[in-house]
Amino acid sequence: MLTPPLSSKTPPMISMREISKSFPGVVANDHIDFDIFRSEIHVLLGENGAGKSTLMKILYGFYRADSGRILLDGKPAAIQSPNDARALQIGMVFQDFTLIPAFSVAENIALFLPDLDTVVDLEAVSLWIEEMSARYGLRVNPDAMVYELSIGEQQKVEILKLILSNSRLLILDEPTRVLAPHEVDALFQILYSMRQDGYAIILITHKIKEVLECADRITVLRNGCVAGSLLRSNASEDKLVEMMFGRKLSGLKTGKKVIREETALPVLELQNVHTHGEGAETNLEEIDLKVYPGEIVGIAGVSGNGQRELGDVVLGMIECVKGTKHLFGKDVTNSSIQKLRRSLVGFIPENPLTMAAAPFMTVLENMAVTKTWHYALQGGLTMDWKAIKADVENTMERLGFSFSLNIPARSLSGGNLQRMIIVRELTHDPRLIIASYLTRGLDVQSTLAARQALIQARDDGAGVLLISEDLEELFMLSDRLIVLYGGRIVGSFTPDETNYYEVGHLMTGSEVQYASNS
Amino acid sequence: MRQILNALKRSDWVGQKYVNAVLRYVFMMLFAFLLFGIILLISGKDPIQSYKDIFSSTLGSAYGLSEVIVTMTPLLVTALAVALPSRIILINIGVEGQLYMGACFATWGALAFGHLPAWILLPMMILLGMAGGSLWAFIPGYLRAMGIVNETITTLLLNSVAPMIVSFFVFGFWHSPMDTNKTAIFSPSARLPTLFNTRIDLSLVFALVLLTLFWLVMKYTRWGLEMRAIGGNPQAARRNGIPVKLYLISIMCIGGAIAGLAGMAQVSGFYGVLLANFSRGIGFMGFLISWLAGGSPLGILLTSFVISIIIRGGNLLQLTIDLPYAVINVLLAFTLFVVLARPNFLTQRKEA
Numbered sequence: 001m002l003t004p005p006l007s008s009k010t011p012p013m014i015s016m017r018e019i020s021k022s023f024p025g026v027v028a029n030d031h032i033d034f035d036i037f038r039s040e041i042h043v044l045l046g047e048n049g050a051g052k053s054t055l056m057k058i059l060y061g062f063y064r065a066d067s068g069r070i071l072l073d074g075k076p077a078a079i080q081s082p083n084d085a086r087a088l089q090i091g092m093v094f095q096d097f098t099l100i101p102a103f104s105v106a107e108n109i110a111l112f113l114p115d116l117d118t119v120v121d122l123e124a125v126s127l128w129i130e131e132m133s134a135r136y137g138l139r140v141n142p143d144a145m146v147y148e149l150s151i152g153e154q155q156k157v158e159i160l161k162l163i164l165s166n167s168r169l170l171i172l173d174e175p176t177r178v179l180a181p182h183e184v185d186a187l188f189q190i191l192y193s194m195r196q197d198g199y200a201i202i203l204i205t206h207k208i209k210e211v212l213e214c215a216d217r218i219t220v221l222r223n224g225c226v227a228g229s230l231l232r233s234n235a236s237e238d239k240l241v242e243m244m245f246g247r248k249l250s251g252l253k254t255g256k257k258v259i260r261e262e263t264a265l266p267v268l269e270l271q272n273v274h275t276h277g278e279g280a281e282t283n284l285e286e287i288d289l290k291v292y293p294g295e296i297v298g299i300a301g302v303s304g305n306g307q308r309e310l311g312d313v314v315l316g317m318i319e320c321v322k323g324t325k326h327l328f329g330k331d332v333t334n335s336s337i338q339k340l341r342r343s344l345v346g347f348i349p350e351n352p353l354t355m356a357a358a359p360f361m362t363v364l365e366n367m368a369v370t371k372t373w374h375y376a377l378q379g380g381l382t383m384d385w386k387a388i389k390a391d392v393e394n395t396m397e398r399l400g401f402s403f404s405l406n407i408p409a410r411s412l413s414g415g416n417l418q419r420m421i422i423v424r425e426l427t428h429d430p431r432l433i434i435a436s437y438l439t440r441g442l443d444v445q446s447t448l449a450a451r452q453a454l455i456q457a458r459d460d461g462a463g464v465l466l467i468s469e470d471l472e473e474l475f476m477l478s479d480r481l482i483v484l485y486g487g488r489i490v491g492s493f494t495p496d497e498t499n500y501y502e503v504g505h506l507m508t509g510s511e512v513q514y515a516s517n518s
Numbered sequence: 519m520r521q522i523l524n525a526l527k528r529s530d531w532v533g534q535k536y537v538n539a540v541l542r543y544v545f546m547m548l549f550a551f552l553l554f555g556i557i558l559l560i561s562g563k564d565p566i567q568s569y570k571d572i573f574s575s576t577l578g579s580a581y582g583l584s585e586v587i588v589t590m591t592p593l594l595v596t597a598l599a600v601a602l603p604s605r606i607i608l609i610n611i612g613v614e615g616q617l618y619m620g621a622c623f624a625t626w627g628a629l630a631f632g633h634l635p636a637w638i639l640l641p642m643m644i645l646l647g648m649a650g651g652s653l654w655a656f657i658p659g660y661l662r663a664m665g666i667v668n669e670t671i672t673t674l675l676l677n678s679v680a681p682m683i684v685s686f687f688v689f690g691f692w693h694s695p696m697d698t699n700k701t702a703i704f705s706p707s708a709r710l711p712t713l714f715n716t717r718i719d720l721s722l723v724f725a726l727v728l729l730t731l732f733w734l735v736m737k738y739t740r741w742g743l744e745m746r747a748i749g750g751n752p753q754a755a756r757r758n759g760i761p762v763k764l765y766l767i768s769i770m771c772i773g774g775a776i777a778g779l780a781g782m783a784q785v786s787g788f789y790g791v792l793l794a795n796f797s798r799g800i801g802f803m804g805f806l807i808s809w810l811a812g813g814s815p816l817g818i819l820l821t822s823f824v825i826s827i828i829i830r831g832g833n834l835l836q837l838t839i840d841l842p843y844a845v846i847n848v849l850l851a852f853t854l855f856v857v858l859a860r861p862n863f864l865t866q867r868k869e870a
């Protein structure tokens with residue numbers, strides 16, 4: 001879909017035209033058009049992996065587009081590095097801040113100024129900071145050390161940094177991710193006052209509620225394409241949810257929806273599970289979940305809301321602070337990962353390279369590491385490589401995948417790496433499969449094959465926990481659907497009972513109040 | 519010269535990679551010797567003559583060669599004690615301390631059971647030495663596996679504790695009537711047998727067997743596979759159900775046991791007596807060698823050999839041309855420097 005022409009009093013400050021960028025195995029941006037106007041807050045909305053960050057990193061010179069051009073006030077601009085972007089008064093606040101903790105606020109900002117004197121006059125910088133922070137309500141103490149500041153204050157410093165270095169366009173990458181609700185309000189107030197002074201602001205987010213609160217103009221990305229661009233006045237929650245998640249249905253044969261026997265013993269049962277997250281991890285709270293044999297339970301949620309933690313807590317990577325975990329009726333709350341793995345639990349993590357594979361070992365060796373006891377010969381003195389190869393090739397044939405087995409895993413493309421993990425985890429007829437982002441990075445055909453494999457496993461009586469952000473996939477495959485938001489279960493349905501809108505709202509937190517009250 | 523190299527490269531050798539690697543090391547050594555030659559010139563010595571002396575005294579005679587091997591033997595073992603844990607990303611700087619503990623335990627065996635015949639006493643001392651080393655390595659291994667403190671720090675700090683413990687026993691209880699800083703000379707049954715009428719002792723066989731075993735285990739066994747998986751991606755290994763904690767502790771202990779064996783071999787084979795402060799950095803040298811060799815068994819063998827030549831040669835230079843012993847540390851440092859800088863003029867062009 002092309003950008004519909006939108007009325008505006010002024011010509012755009014920056015236009016991005018036909019921007020395309022692909023990474024090995026993924027098309028991140030596919031002919032994207034994007035306009036930024038002065039005195040406007042432009043929200044870039046989309047699921048994770050929709051291509052928002054990539055597009056903005058291209059604008060900031062962090063990546064280079066494969067094709068397309070960027071126009072500044074109608075004239076072509078060459079942005080090849082963040083330095084070029086800053087020279088053109090474009091500034092970006094990344095998700096992970098770039099402040100130096102051991103420096104004071106003034107020192108951090110001084111470091112970033114484009115024309116810093118040889119002898120730094122911190123006093124002058126401090127004065128300047130105070131002047132600007134008063135103007136936009138960005139109250140920070142210039143002499144405070146950064147490590148003493150809260151996340152919200154650090155963000156203010158990042159924004160100040162850009163203002164003081166003359167940026168006129170600010171790109172904020174998921175600025176509200178780390179903020180408490182009242183901090184979010186404060187941030188929006190700052191953005192409004194900046195808008196009045198003619199700043200252009202791009203805000204990347206996937207939270208619809210916030211979009212409707214602060215945006216002037218909204219562009220929705222889906223799968224690397226522009227799903228639509230509209231003014232705030234034309235936007236509604238339903239419309240945005242539809243644009244974000246799309247409604248097209250592919251022709252996959254989903255097989256029979258199994259009516260499970262209520263009497264059957266659940267494969268997996270979590271009772272009132274709580275976890276304590278470290279660092280950026282989300283705390284899971286009050287998770288009650290049952291997976292029966294022969295059913296696929298879909299877990300919907302925008303990433304960062306506890307899906308990764310849910311998969312990890314089932315596997316035993318994270319311990320339950322409270323609550324119990326049963327596998328096939330046996331209490332495994334404190335069991336080791338080895339024990340769970342031996343009781344036929346397959347795990348397809350969200351990132352195959354960092355979470356499942358050893359990059360410098362060959363594909364075949366990687367296939368063996370989850371089942372070393374199974375393939376050990378003579379008590380472990382040698383490995384039965386023939387058997388491994390036979391088993392793997394068997395599964396590959398069943399799934400219709402093919403890739404080389406004797407090359408290092410790191411030389412596989414992203415899609416093939418995902419195939420490798422899928423093959424490995426489905427090889428031994430697991431009774432419980434935890435699959436996160438099963439089809440990420442796969443082409444259409446492999447996506448079908450992977451989904452088919454999951455359905456087949458279900459029909460053979462395995463319980464499946466399918467974690468995904470792709471509503472289409474979840475509705476197609478799930479027998480039951482659970483929505484996670486902020487580490488809690490905020491909804492539980494069968495796909496027939498609900499629709500994209502309801503789930504989309506729950507995922508993005510726009511109706512979380514309603515759900516937790518009901 | 520480049521033409522020869524290119525010709526070598528173009529040839530379809532299976533071992534071409536190894537030829538390149540060996541050539542690279544030879545070039546690096548030459549470069550180090552060149553730098554050291556400048557130092558020799560500055561101090562007014564004839565570098566050519568000095569190098570001639572070094573090589574004729576070490577490689578030029580059977581005796582010289584045997585002395586090089588005597589120097590090399592403990593280095594092989596201590597390097598292995600570093601290389602094994604390094605495969606699962608454990609940095610064992612504590613070989614020195616583990617070696618002292620091994621020597622200490624083994625000495626207790628030698629002193630308390632000196633009357634036993636060698637075929638009982640020696641195996642017992644070996645086990646005691648390994649136990650001492652692994653006990654010392656268990657502390658950092660356990661703390662690391664529990665996520666309490668990084669093993670790099672603990673192993674390093676424990677290095678200064680272990681010699682104190684040895685001193686405590688030597689000065690306090692074990693010293694011989696004549697000396698205060700060493701024990702009585704071990705009974706003959708507590709001495710490792712020597713080979714070929716030289717000072718080379720049985721520990722050379724241990725070292726070579728252990729290196730071979732290390733290579734075989736890493737390449738063929740289930741444990742090698744699991745260790746490579748941990749080394750390749752610890753997080754993935756944990757998710758894949760490999761008992762990472764167990765490996766962290768046990769591999770650290772095995773590393774310590776190997777270091778302890780080196781300590782046992784030093785007191786039982788080389789000295790025949792336990793001296794306070796006997797090691798003079800064998801453990802640290804092993805660390806250096808292991809990292810220079812990239813943890814590969816063959817690399818450890820080659821690097822240890824070269825380093826031993828330098829050490830022996832240094833001793834000789836000190837005697838013959840009156841250079842201070844510290845100068846040999848300069849040569850060692852140059853070697854380290856050049857190897858770490860890894861001038862890759864040989865391999866670079868191939869990728870391009």
